[in-house]
């Protein structure tokens with residue numbers, strides 16, 4: 001048995017700009033030295049498909065934790081620190097289960113299908129405003145989309161969250177271990193917390209909590225004694241945060257990938273069923289989320305002893321390119337037989353509760369976007385976000401030929 005901390009492992013410089021642009025090249029090199037494990041500046045990275053799947057379900061040995069992130073920014077005993085350490089994701093197992101069970105009914109595949117017309121409406125409205133420009137930063141466009149869908153889910157007006165986008169971005173940047181950004185994080189949390197408090201207060205004041213929105217379901221769970229006031233606030237905040245950067249980055253990642261595959265773009269415009277295949281393959285080919293886990297007791301895996309106290313990062317963008325799991329992994333092929341085997345939504349007890357909503361959002365969005373933005377092409381140098389946390393684009397400048405307005409092309413059929 002080898003002790004992890006004494007092993008000679010390859011080093012992945014995940015903070016380097018070249019890594020953000022093409023992490024797969026570096027992972028291929030690292031695999032020559034070890035098939036699934038590497039070091040990085042703040043711990044260890046698991047990049048092998050099978051190891052990530054096996055380890056991500058070991059809840060008794062590994063705890064989802066942002067403690068290291070909180071300590072890095074010296075945010076303990078601050079409102080932001082309390083949220084990061086005591087929200088749905090980071091709660092102890094029994095509390096996590098109670099909270100997750102209390103809202104799970106709002107995130108089923110059926111519920112996701114019910115919201116598809118709302119999603120189409122949202123993306124159609126956005127395209128009506130953006131498509132006539134003929135060129136824009138797709139990352140900027142994509143950032144509007146999940147916020148608007150989230151507002152639709154919560155039953156609140158999109159105008160009420162105009163200032164929230166920047167705060168969500170600043171909060172997410174805390175996961176990248178960037179130094180000296182504490183003032184930004186603190187200000188972002190103040191804004192997000194204020195938003196959540198006012199949304200809950202307004203809905204409770206109106207006394208109207210039975211119209212089926214996710215917000216109503218959360219408030220009803222509180223009224224039924226399944227969560228307290230703080231848990232309700234943290235819950236709402238977790239959903240807004242978890243659904244925002246992930247969805248927008250993934251949508252931009254899909255569009256960027258398809259710029260090299262114009263025939264697939266046209267196919268997506270014609271057939272929403274095909275969009276489903278493209279989305280699944282993109283979730284393997286260029287997933288965006290990395291997970292953090294703290295080892296809470298010593299355990300052994302594949303001849304290695306993992307000691308208590310270290311941090312493991314699961315790099316799901318890299319596991320999708322593991323050649324052992326996916327033959328010819330750098331080829332984007334929506335028809336590949338292993339298309340659904342990716343781990344982009346995580347594994348085990350914390351697997352993404354919003355995954356069906358995310359799929360509805362990505363499939364409907366891609367279909368309508370492909371119909372309205374014809375012959376898309378790169379119109380400038382893309383700017384990549386840091387790899388850790390939620391990877392993606394800071395900027396993705398594209399140009400395209402605008403198609404006629406929505407009424408002329410019709411609306412999508414349901415998947």
Ligand code: HEM
Pocket residue numbers: 064088089090100238239242243244246247250288289291292344345346347349350351352353354355357358
């Ligand atoms: C393409 C879009 C998305 C991706 C790639 C994604 C990915 C993930 C991943 C990998 C996890 C597991 C985290 C962990 O185990 O540490 C997760 C959890 C979570 N996601 Fe998503 N997500 C997406 C969209 C959404 C949306 C739209 C929502 C809300 C409507 C959402 C809400 C959540 C929540 C609340 C959790 C925590 C679940 C728990 O701890 O039990 N996600 N997501």
